[in-house]
Amino acid sequence: MTDQRDSKVWVEGHVVDGHKARISVFDHGLLYGDGLFEGIRIHGGGIFRLPDHLRRFAAGAKALGLTLPGGLEKVESIVLETARAYQKEEGYIRLLATRGCGELGVDPTTCESPQLICIAKSVSLYPVEKLESGIELITSSFRRPSLDALDPAIKSLNYLNNVLAKREARLRGADEALLLNSAGMVAEASVANLFVVHAGHLSTPNVTDGALPGITRWSIATLATELGIPFGERSLGRQDLFSADEVFLTGTGAGIVPVASFDGAEIGLPGRGPVTRRLSEGFSRFMGQNLTPF
Numbered sequence: 001m002t003d004q005r006d007s008k009v010w011v012e013g014h015v016v017d018g019h020k021a022r023i024s025v026f027d028h029g030l031l032y033g034d035g036l037f038e039g040i041r042i043h044g045g046g047i048f049r050l051p052d053h054l055r056r057f058a059a060g061a062k063a064l065g066l067t068l069p070g071g072l073e074k075v076e077s078i079v080l081e082t083a084r085a086y087q088k089e090e091g092y093i094r095l096l097a098t099r100g101c102g103e104l105g106v107d108p109t110t111c112e113s114p115q116l117i118c119i120a121k122s123v124s125l126y127p128v129e130k131l132e133s134g135i136e137l138i139t140s141s142f143r144r145p146s147l148d149a150l151d152p153a154i155k156s157l158n159y160l161n162n163v164l165a166k167r168e169a170r171l172r173g174a175d176e177a178l179l180l181n182s183a184g185m186v187a188e189a190s191v192a193n194l195f196v197v198h199a200g201h202l203s204t205p206n207v208t209d210g211a212l213p214g215i216t217r218w219s220i221a222t223l224a225t226e227l228g229i230p231f232g233e234r235s236l237g238r239q240d241l242f243s244a245d246e247v248f249l250t251g252t253g254a255g256i257v258p259v260a261s262f263d264g265a266e267i268g269l270p271g272r273g274p275v276t277r278r279l280s281e282g283f284s285r286f287m288g289q290n291l292t293p294f
């Protein structure tokens, strides 16, 4: 049974307790995954990198031809109102825009108007003890859709590829799945970006290899430059994980998560390696410097 009691939801103009929030079964977000979302972090009583999340949300909406009701200013005010109602210093915000209610059938022109929803809740993506000791990662047999099928840069409500990869990982006793693209190059994990460290040099896959342009990914790239850690975006293969000194995942929900093993092979020493540790410490400071108060 999921616990919705600690959540607040903005829906149809009001913030309500999470367990009372309702949407129509004719919403094309539910029927066809027609819509998009953002995962945003509440930290220290503020919202981390809100302008960047709003920019990515607006770009995704434009790509889907979905007009955000009230524009981006309205969306921002909804996020802030939901965070205020949640009344917690730490948490997670899930912002959604669906195509809204329409006829059965995928035609988006039958939908009346897009619907905004904003959820504030706690989130925990991995067992707490593994956030320090490291998670087990396996290669999924599901490939990331190619950019011309469903661009992974759009955080659409169509996450079945991610869901099935994660399910496969859990069925195989692992914590997380690595998705390759159709060319066999590393894209990312089910809902997180991936970084590898070789001899002090940090790398992450290119967005064109199927990685989401993650806000945490971008923060780590900025931090690496600040800290003088050599960094580059490049195509990675599975062998780059087997040969790595350190591997870690990044995402709003989980933060920076060390990977302890990949397809059964141990990676470095248990826990955070030296580069991961420096970036994790830097990231705590970085978050404090990039907050929008609510």
Ligand SMILES: Cc1ncc(COP(=O)(O)O)c(C=O)c1O
Residues within 6 Å of the ligand: 039, 155, 162, 188, 189, 190, 191, 192, 193, 211, 212, 213, 214, 215, 216, 217, 250, 251, 252, 253
């Ligand atoms: C597929 C995918 N990749 C990566 C990420 C990490 O992105 P961010 O750091 O913006 O949370 C997410 C976050 O939800 C995601 O869904």
